[in-house]
Amino acid sequence: xxxxxxxILDAKAIYEAADEGQKKSEAKKAAKRAKKExxxxxxxxxIDKEQAKINEKKAKQLARPEYSxxxxxxxxxxxNGIIFPGQGFVFAxxxxxxxx
Numbered sequence: 001x002x003x004x005x006x007x008i009l010d011a012k013a014i015y016e017a018a019d020e021g022q023k024k025s026e027a028k029k030a031a032k033r034a035k036k037e038x039x040x041x042x043x044x045x046x047i048d049k050e051q052a053k054i055n056e057k058k059a060k061q062l063a064r065p066e067y068s069x070x071x072x073x074x075x076x077x078x079x080n081g082i083i084f085p086g087q088g089f090v091f092a093x094x095x096x097x098x099x100x
Contacts, residue, residue: 063070
């Protein structure tokens with residue numbers, strides 16, 4: 001009758017084993033690639049952090065002459081923010097005085 005059932009099952013088992021071996025080797029290759037990419041990404045992040053520190057230091061050096069302007073500007077902003085609520089308190093006091 002041609003090929004017997006055992007020979008067919010043996011051939012199928014051989015092909016499946018070969019296919020599993022190929023999948024395992026592909027998985028190993030993918031894991032190695034992922035590991036290399038992770039190492040490369042970690043290295044790039046370290047370089048970026050160092051560059052950010054250098055840029056921050058440079059910005060502080062460039063802004064040093066204007067520190068006095070920052071100080072006076074902050075005081076002006078504080079006073080400007082206090083004026084509106086202050087007017088509310090003054091008007092509330094005036095209304096209270098007029099109704100007594």
